[in-house]
Each structure stands twice: as structure tokens, then as C-alpha cells.
Amino acid sequence: MKPTFLTLAFLFSLFIPQRTSVPEADRASNNIIQLALLLDTSNSMDGLIDQAKSQLWKIVNELATSNKDGEPVELFVALYEYGKDDIPRNEGHLRNIVPFTRDLDKISEELFKLRTNGGEEFCGKVILSAVENLRWEKENENLKVIFIAGNEPFTQGDVDYKIACRKASERGIIVNTIFCGSYDEGISTMWKDGADLADGTYMNIDQNQEIVHINAPQDEEIIRLGIELNKTYIVYGIDADENKVRQEEQDKNSLELSPGVMVERSVTKSGEQYNNSSWDLVDAYRDGAVDLKKLESNLLPEEMKSMNEKEKLNYIKKMQSERESIQNKIMQLNEERSKYIAKKMVETGKNTLDAVMINTVKQQAEKKNFKFK
Structure with a gap:
């Protein structure tokens, strides 16, 4: 298994058992963005962890500029980890760390707690768990998005990723995939196919790319x-x-x-x-x-x-x-x-976690009539 820690930025340490139906949130609104972050914590992807911790606030700030029908967006974030040996195999080596919440401090706290440990990465299983166990909005005019990041084949595990991604699509949930490695390798290991099946976007990043901050007088x-x-x-x-x-x-x-x-x-x-x-x-x-x-x-x-x-x-x-x-x-x-x-600002030409997430969510949100400043 490659040295890997798959994360994505941007939520209490509790495991949610699988259900046969999707629990629905009770909010009657269509200006909601739900982001479920599925992060691979197998082996040593410390660079990606650092990107997630450091770019959470930037991602939130970008999304905070959006509105729908003149009303500001309501952002909810959920956090999963998967692929860690510390989590038993009979639990799919996955854990719902935080369900959908607006408590961004809790998300940040849990990102800082994440530690890597070698394991098996079951992409289909963690996607299906997120689809079936998180409290997704019923109204499809809201934006419901999963981001999953990793660098091992998308095909691992006993849950077929095709079934999981199609179930997400049927329920109006977009699955975006982020491969940590070369663009072509992500395609050959089915990361792009997973995104295509669930109306999502396939991306690749260099998880070890250094984040550049431009100091300003303010x-x-x-x-x-x-x-x-x-x-x-x-x-x-x-x-x-x-x-x-x-x-x-x-x-x-x-x-x-x-x-x-x-x-x-x-x-x-x-x-x-x-x-x-x-x-x-x-x-x-x-x-x-x-x-x-x-x-x-x-x-x-x-x-x-x-x-x-x-x-x-x-x-x-x-x-x-x-x-x-x-x-x-x-x-x-x-x-x-x-x-x-x-x-x-100087264009670096490098894809980092915040860049690919922000660009993707903006494009998908605009299709749901969200407006950005």
C-alpha cells in the first residue's frame, strides 16, 4: 500500500450504524450546502492532512459569499475517515467522526486530531455509509455534495463503488473524487468513473504541495x-x-x-x-x-x-x-x-485542496441557482 493519507479539508467520535433508509433533515429551506468530507487516513499522507487543516477556513470564506434568492447560504459539513487499521474491519475501516453540523470549530478540532495508520481503503463502502447514514436534505434544490480523496484503487472492498455512486445520484447527492497522484493514474484506478456515475467532478492534486500565503499589511x-x-x-x-x-x-x-x-x-x-x-x-x-x-x-x-x-x-x-x-x-x-x-498573486499552476474544492463547489452550486460575489 502506498504511503497515503487521504483527506479533504474540510466534523464527535461516534460511529453511526447503517440504516436501510435515508434519514432526512427537518429544515424547510433550499439555500443549504451540505459537504460530506471522506478522508483516507491510511499510512502517511501528512501533507494532505496539513492542507485540510490549513484550508478549511479559506474554503468556508469562499462559500460564505454565496446566496440564493437573496438569502445567505447555510453551510453544513460532515467528516468521515476511512482506511485506518485502528478501526475494525467489521466496521469497514471507516468512522463517521462528525455528522452534519454548522459547528466549524468542531470540524477544525477533529481535523487536528486525525492521525494516519495503514489499512485498507474501501471507497464504495464509505460512500454508501455517507449516503445512507447522514441526514441529507430532502429538497434537491439544495446542494448535496460528497468529496472523497485517496490514492488507492477505487475498486477495493466488498461494496461495489458503482452501486454506491448510483445510489448517491438517485438521491440527488453529487460525488466528487480527488485522487492524490497523477491524473492518468486516477483514471486507470477508477476515480474518474466514480465521479462520472454520480454527476460529480474528478480531480487530482499533489498532496505535498506547499500552501503559499501572501502576507498583507492587514x-x-x-x-x-x-x-x-x-x-x-x-x-x-x-x-x-x-x-x-x-x-x-x-x-x-x-x-x-x-x-x-x-x-x-x-x-x-x-x-x-x-x-x-x-x-x-x-x-x-x-x-x-x-x-x-x-x-x-x-x-x-x-x-x-x-x-x-x-x-x-x-x-x-x-x-x-x-x-x-x-x-x-x-x-x-x-x-x-x-x-x-x-x-x-502569482499563478502557481498547482492544484491544492482548497483550489479544487472551491472551484468545483462553485460550479455545482451555480447549477442550483446559488450566486457568488
């Missing part, structure tokens, strides 16, 4: 403001502290990868896709996801437990105002930064 201030945003979060709920720590840890992880990654993460944190209404009272109040009158005091942060209802509301609105002010500053700086980078 970077330092964007990073500072991105960290400053954390002070505007009001945690609530049983897992409040855990979620706050996760947010801070993903800032730290991004900074350790490179300042450029933290810049992209900070831009994400200033936009619509970074939504934490499940543990942050500012987002929850804005989305109407919480009733302050019914929220038990033991679920509130210490500073709010003694407040009356009016004081609680005023405190939330104060943090909301501070957050919006910081977010607006980040967005203004990012506009300046984008213009600066456009002037400095």
Missing part, C-alpha cells in the same frame, strides 16, 4: 480582532466551558500552523457561517433559539446568574453590539487585504 490587525471576538461570547448550557475552550484551542491551532491560517479563521468568525447558537447566548438570542425566561440559572455563566430578566437582555445586547463592531472592522480590513493580495 494581517496582524485581523488576527488581533479575531482573538478579541472571543470576549463577546456568552457561554451557556451543560457543555458551555468545553465549547469555549474549543474555540480558543482552534485559534491556537490555526496560529501555530501559520498566521495566514489564523487570518482566514478570523474572517470566518466575522461572518454568517460561524454560528454557535448551541452554546453562545448572543447567537442564540439573535436566532431566536433560546427563551431567557425559561433558561435555568445553572445553565448561565457566573456573571449572569444574579441578573434579572432586563439585565440579562441588556448584557446580551451589549455583547452583540461589541461583536458586530469587531466583525465589521474585520470585514473592512479583509476587503483591503483581498485587493492587496489580488495584485500580488
Whole structure:
């Protein structure tokens, strides 16, 4: 088996047993993009892991510019790993790490946890598992996409990839394949055939290609403001502290990868896709996801437990105002930064994870009437 770790950027450690029918999400909307990332964690594809970790925020930022019928897109991401010996063969050497979620910090956290270990890569099996076990939208006007990356033959395993890909297509799910190696080898090992069967796109990348970040004068201030945003979060709920720590840890992880990654993460944190209404009272109040009158005091942060209802509301609105002010500053700086980078950008001619994913999703989304700025 080749030294390999197949990943794709861009979600709790729980294995979902196979079902005979597709569970459907309960959202009544047609402006949703669902991305299921199926990453091969066999052997040593560390370069691809690094691409996934570092490019998640850039991919999200690109998709965040889209809308449909004037409404901003809702992005949900799911994460699978497959091909790892640590996962028993009777489980298909695969694991659903995170089901569809808008919790991008959770996706980032799990990407940083990924480790490679030799195994057998069953592409058909992991595709079928994703098709049958994830909560896909029923409405086909939404964009439902699987990205699977790898470098071993697409034909391995006891589930025929043709059956899996056709089932995906029947349910309006596109399967895009990313081969880590030469374009022609990916064709001969059936990666292109898999994409063709499920209305998808076949791509190849160099998983060891170094990601180039162009430093801009705005970077330092964007990073500072991105960290400053954390002070505007009001945690609530049983897992409040855990979620706050996760947010801070993903800032730290991004900074350790490179300042450029933290810049992209900070831009994400200033936009619509970074939504934490499940543990942050500012987002929850804005989305109407919480009733302050019914929220038990033991679920509130210490500073709010003694407040009356009016004081609680005023405190939330104060943090909301501070957050919006910081977010607006980040967005203004990012506009300046984008213009600066456009002037400095040099075409490398190399395909990296973010480039192939962004271009492919944009093309497929436009067919569903999503518009991009």
C-alpha cells in the first residue's frame, strides 16, 4: 500500500450504524450546502492532512459569499475517515467522526486530531455509509455534495463503488473524487468513473504541495480582532466551558500552523457561517433559539446568574453590539487585504485542496441557482 493519507479539508467520535433508509433533515429551506468530507487516513499522507487543516477556513470564506434568492447560504459539513487499521474491519475501516453540523470549530478540532495508520481503503463502502447514514436534505434544490480523496484503487472492498455512486445520484447527492497522484493514474484506478456515475467532478492534486500565503499589511490587525471576538461570547448550557475552550484551542491551532491560517479563521468568525447558537447566548438570542425566561440559572455563566430578566437582555445586547463592531472592522480590513493580495498573486499552476474544492463547489452550486460575489 502506498504511503497515503487521504483527506479533504474540510466534523464527535461516534460511529453511526447503517440504516436501510435515508434519514432526512427537518429544515424547510433550499439555500443549504451540505459537504460530506471522506478522508483516507491510511499510512502517511501528512501533507494532505496539513492542507485540510490549513484550508478549511479559506474554503468556508469562499462559500460564505454565496446566496440564493437573496438569502445567505447555510453551510453544513460532515467528516468521515476511512482506511485506518485502528478501526475494525467489521466496521469497514471507516468512522463517521462528525455528522452534519454548522459547528466549524468542531470540524477544525477533529481535523487536528486525525492521525494516519495503514489499512485498507474501501471507497464504495464509505460512500454508501455517507449516503445512507447522514441526514441529507430532502429538497434537491439544495446542494448535496460528497468529496472523497485517496490514492488507492477505487475498486477495493466488498461494496461495489458503482452501486454506491448510483445510489448517491438517485438521491440527488453529487460525488466528487480527488485522487492524490497523477491524473492518468486516477483514471486507470477508477476515480474518474466514480465521479462520472454520480454527476460529480474528478480531480487530482499533489498532496505535498506547499500552501503559499501572501502576507498583507492587514494581517496582524485581523488576527488581533479575531482573538478579541472571543470576549463577546456568552457561554451557556451543560457543555458551555468545553465549547469555549474549543474555540480558543482552534485559534491556537490555526496560529501555530501559520498566521495566514489564523487570518482566514478570523474572517470566518466575522461572518454568517460561524454560528454557535448551541452554546453562545448572543447567537442564540439573535436566532431566536433560546427563551431567557425559561433558561435555568445553572445553565448561565457566573456573571449572569444574579441578573434579572432586563439585565440579562441588556448584557446580551451589549455583547452583540461589541461583536458586530469587531466583525465589521474585520470585514473592512479583509476587503483591503483581498485587493492587496489580488495584485500580488502569482499563478502557481498547482492544484491544492482548497483550489479544487472551491472551484468545483462553485460550479455545482451555480447549477442550483446559488450566486457568488
